[in-house]
Amino acid sequence: MKGIFLARLTSFFRSPGTFLLFTGMSIVFTLILGGVGGYDKITVPVSGDESLQTEFIGEALEESDVYNFKWQEVEDLKETIRRGNAEAGVILKENGYEMIVGIDSSNVQMIEQTVADIYVNKIQEENISELLRTENEEEREELLMAYQEAKENPVFGITNRTFHSSDAFIFDRSLHSIFGFTLFFVIYTICYTVLPIFTQKGNGVWDRMILSPLKKSEMYIGNLIYSFFEGYLQILVIFFVFRYLVGFDFNGELPGILLIMAVYSFAIVSLAIFITSVVKNIQQFNAALPILSVSMAMIGGAFWPIEIVQSEFLLTLSKINPLTYGMEALNGLVLYNQPIQELLKPISILILMGVIFMGVGIHLMERRHI
């Protein structure tokens, strides 16, 4: 098993062409089409007192990754929205805010959420700093209560939306491109690492191993671990390039992303085994791979947000597409900040798909060989 892995690894170092090609394509496509680097945020006009601008609220607005809050006079703000140059604006006050909505898009809810969060944080901050200033034991107790209360019943009515279940979606072009192209191109890399199993069965290398004391399971595991390794290496390279060379911070979720990617890679290795088990020859494999991967990318939302796919039929198809769940988990983690329970759904589907494809694929391969 170790021998197989090492033999594959040595071959890889001797001719890393395919790997470099697909890794390079992922990065280049993302840079060109994703506008990473100088990527654009949505501009949202805000207005309010000078004091708000320099204090907590103003600072917090600055920190938004998604929106570019632009300070304007109230009149200008209304004018901007009337002319349709912004979807919505916010008028900020000391203890609340007012949304001015031009177009009722999904972004409006997001903007409101962002602003509301800031106000909640502000109140918490104030309470906490108050708390720390007080010496009196009793008072502190009281304040703590007040703080808890404030946390549970905010001064303004905010319903915490789970964006997952509503129509709302966030689209961040740069993030989307990195995820999409990575998920897409890694399909090629992985499939081309599984293909040698097929060629080895044809040319006798596999027969030689069968006659040796090696176990069948070791033969598969050695090869498949290698496929996983090469696919995952590509993902690591891409994400490290964007994280440390381009300086993209992925909302601090890189470890989570890489975990999801590992599960996705496993699912794709299995898918590759399955494809290999049903094609009759290499020509068929070469023909099937782009058709399959491109359609997976299109209906799985790698090239554009899946939310714009409308056809019922395509949406049904997307349910059996590992890429859909890869995107779902990644977006859930990075864009929607979903809790782990939410993320577990796409992740477990990926694992399940991996197990099924692997089982069926190996079964078909074994049956056909005899």
Next chain:
Amino acid sequence: MLELIDITKKFKQTEAVKNMNMYIGRGEIVGLLGPNGAGKSTAISMLSSLVEPTSGDVKFQNKSIIKNPQSLRKIIGIVPQEIALYEDLSAEENMKFFGRIYGLKGQKLQEKVNEVLEHIGLTERRKDIVKKFSGGMKRRLNIGVAMLHDPEILVMDEPTVGIDPQSRNYILQTVKRLNEERQMTVLYTSHYMEEVEYLCDRIYIMDKGNLIASGTKDEIKQILSLENTISIKADYWNEDFIEKLREHPQVNRMNIEEKEIVLVVSKNVNIFSEIAHLAEVMNVPLRSLDVKKVTLEDVFLHLTGRALRD
């Protein structure tokens, strides 16, 4: 020692091997001959426990190995028809990989690799990547890899296809030497009669899934004892000449090539003068006219009415 008993293998549309029987004794070199698609590869895959027969049994030392192939697998080495190597690894790395899967390691592995490299004449090219080897060198390595674990039985599937005469002779000599020095049992598959005639003690001939002849070289040639084979050579033929020969009552079979026609005629018939006369009348520029020594090729022609190779 190793035998096929009434073996049949059906694929979806084709019956690749039909009711075949075969026996290989210890220390023998047995030849398996047949044209493309005869079922040779399929037969030896079943013999080496790689493919399960549709019906029939495969026995090694009188025990069926279809369900328990371990005893055979330990002592068999195969040289697949294709180049079964890692193309991106060097000759030595390939050897080490295949040696390791047989549990060889360290000093022992290295010694074995050196020894086999010497045997197949690739010691100087050991560090080179297989992809850059010539066809003949790949073939030699393909054979070498099968010998690392000192197999008692070596099964070779057309090991000399597509290589130059020198490499081929080298391979044939190596096989012969291994057989003589180590009593290695060899099953040698080929569609070259000369190779099989040179190497083998006993021969099986297959065609279209059927075993059509078997025995020692002499026994097989006896099949032709009632007939003579005549070779006619000329620069070109014409249709009438061929037609006349075909219609001739004493000509049992004939095979036509560009510059040679081989006739199988009943023994004791002298049609030399007749052929010479025909050639003159039909304007065929004869070069020679001989009675041929019987070869396995002729036996094949006799049995199937076709030449072994197209």
